Amino acid sequence: MLVLGIDPGTASTGYGLVTARGSRLRAVEHGVIETRAGVALELRLAQIHARVAELLERHRPDVLAIEELYFGANVQTAFAVGQARGVVLLAAGQRGLPARSYTPQQVKSAVCGSGRAAKDQVGRMVARLLGLAAAPTPDHAADALAVAVAELNRAPLSALAAAVPRPTPARRSSPAPGGGPSDGGPPGGGSPAGRGVSAATLTRARAGGAAR
DSSP states (O other), rough: OEEEEEEEOOSEEEEEEEEEEETTEEEEEEEEOOOTTTTTHHHHHHHHHHHHHHHHHHOOOOOEEEEEEOOOOOHHHHHHHHHHHHHHHHHHTTTTTTTEEEEEHHHHHHHSSSSSSOOHHHHHHHHHHHOOSSOOSSSHHHHHHHHHHHHHHHHHHHHHHSSSOOOOOOOOOOOOOOOOOOOOOOTSSOOOSSOOOHHHHHHHHHHHHHHH
């Protein structure tokens, strides 16, 4: 399975491709898509879209994993990240590629076992998990690889959940033609005895039997 991880941003969008063969993870390629300040925003977003599209065409990953918007950031940064996320998701959608989002806390938990791990700790753990000699640089590339690792850690659990059979809901029987109850009630139009005998007739029969 091959995953393209993305750490979005208008100035710098990190990307990292990670493949899984059994339990072994391996980094295929990573880097950063950079755009120049002062260039019109629409041109910067077009550049990000084109570069991501090129990665998708060249590597044909099975899924795209992207970091979710971090609402703790200031408004200007949040807008920039959201715009970059949009064009990345557009590139995936144009190719029918599934895309999944992970919060920074989910990524840190998947890589380090704690959602409060420091950025340098994430880099070191990514290197260890992928068999790299040193933590990937720059940080955006390391974060993108971490997002891909989060997706690969999630995939076996998703497959297991999909394989578990779901209970079949109980079927409700249709009301009998005679208007009797439909749930647990006897057939034959609601007769307690199931033979069309009325409740009054049964009461009289029980009374007669007691008298004898």
